[in-house]
Amino acid sequence: MAHNTVLITGASSGIGAAFARILPESTRLLLTGRSEERLRQVAGGLAGAPGRAEVIAADLAGADGRTAVIERALASGIDLLVCNAGLAWSGRFLDQPVTHQDETLSVNLLASVELLHALLPDMIARARREGRRAGVIVLSSMGAFIPAPGLACYGASKAFVLRFTQSLAAELAHEPIDLLAVCPTYTDTDFFVRAGLPQPRRAMAAEAVASEAMDSLGHRTVHLCSLHRYPQTLRRLAAFNPALAAWRWPRQIATLLQAFALRRDTWRQRGVPQPR
Numbered sequence: 001m002a003h004n005t006v007l008i009t010g011a012s013s014g015i016g017a018a019f020a021r022i023l024p025e026s027t028r029l030l031l032t033g034r035s036e037e038r039l040r041q042v043a044g045g046l047a048g049a050p051g052r053a054e055v056i057a058a059d060l061a062g063a064d065g066r067t068a069v070i071e072r073a074l075a076s077g078i079d080l081l082v083c084n085a086g087l088a089w090s091g092r093f094l095d096q097p098v099t100h101q102d103e104t105l106s107v108n109l110l111a112s113v114e115l116l117h118a119l120l121p122d123m124i125a126r127a128r129r130e131g132r133r134a135g136v137i138v139l140s141s142m143g144a145f146i147p148a149p150g151l152a153c154y155g156a157s158k159a160f161v162l163r164f165t166q167s168l169a170a171e172l173a174h175e176p177i178d179l180l181a182v183c184p185t186y187t188d189t190d191f192f193v194r195a196g197l198p199q200p201r202r203a204m205a206a207e208a209v210a211s212e213a214m215d216s217l218g219h220r221t222v223h224l225c226s227l228h229r230y231p232q233t234l235r236r237l238a239a240f241n242p243a244l245a246a247w248r249w250p251r252q253i254a255t256l257l258q259a260f261a262l263r264r265d266t267w268r269q270r271g272v273p274q275p276r
């Protein structure tokens with residue numbers, strides 16, 4: 001179903017910009033991120049009437065930025081919210097300043113909670129009035145299902161938004177609104193460079209993630225990206241409990257083993273008694 005007015009957070013690059021590009025030309029867009037210049041570039045490259053996209057430069061790590069975005073969205077009357085802005089700082093938790101963890105949790109988690117709390121009542125009321133359905137898409141990650149040593153707060157924030165979205169979907173099941181948590185696997189964006197990680201060799205295109213999300217909205221509450229290539233029974237099983245999707249992630253199992261080895265090494269170095 002086409003939406004009239006869509007707010008996309010983290011629209012200045014990657015998956016957020018891809019959402020802006022794949023939505024129908026008739027859709028009005030509110031694009032937000034910190035970099036006004038990059039937001040304007042994304043807006044300038046879109047098909048459709050000039051002025052179709054409005055740009056809101058705001059830092060979601062701070063309360064002022066979150067309030068500014070909420071006020072503009074309320075004034076515009078959105079009917080689809082894409083909570084996509086996100087970041088990670090890679091490295092051992094104890095080696096990093098706590099400001100990195102604050103920023104990660106504020107953008108990845110607190111911003112989604114505050115935006116949804118402020119915007120959902122208006123979106124639901126308008127959808128009821130107009131006899132339409134509103135929508136919310138929240139970017140989680142396949143990383144939400146496994147421990148993430150070296151990305152502890154990032155992984156935990158993605159697990160949080162996944163369960164948060166599923167819970168809200170259940171609470172709002174009788175309202176005219178569709179909620180979807182999207183779990184991309186590696187996606188080809190600036191995310192890794194910014195997080196201080198190597199770029200993965202095989203990655204999905206950002207447009208594919210955005211298209212799969214739009215196709216899934218209204219059909220399920222959790223979408224595991226690229227699972228459509230697998231038989232329906234496996235897809236259903238994985239959507240029921242996405243942790244079961246581990247059968248197709250040998251890399252994730254390797255990560256778990258690596259995390260265990262790292263912990264043992266650390267214990268050994270510190271002379272801590274090890275579990276048998």
Ligand SMILES: NC(=O)c1ccc[n+]([C@@H]2O[C@H](COP(=O)([O-])OP(=O)(O)OC[C@H]3O[C@@H](n4cnc5c(N)ncnc54)[C@H](OP(=O)(O)O)[C@@H]3O)[C@@H](O)[C@H]2O)c1
Binds near residue numbers: 011038186191
């Ligand atoms: N790439 C992957 O492999 C992957 C996999 C799973 C999930 N995801 C999730 O997908 C989402 C989009 O990531 P991406 O891959 O497209 O990465 P990206 O290209 O780095 O985009 C991240 C977006 O978030 C915005 N952002 C970051 N910090 C912000 C802040 N403090 N305030 C406002 N906006 C901020 C950035 O805009 P500014 O820099 O202009 O502020 C940018 O538009 C994230 O939630 C990420 O966790 C990505």
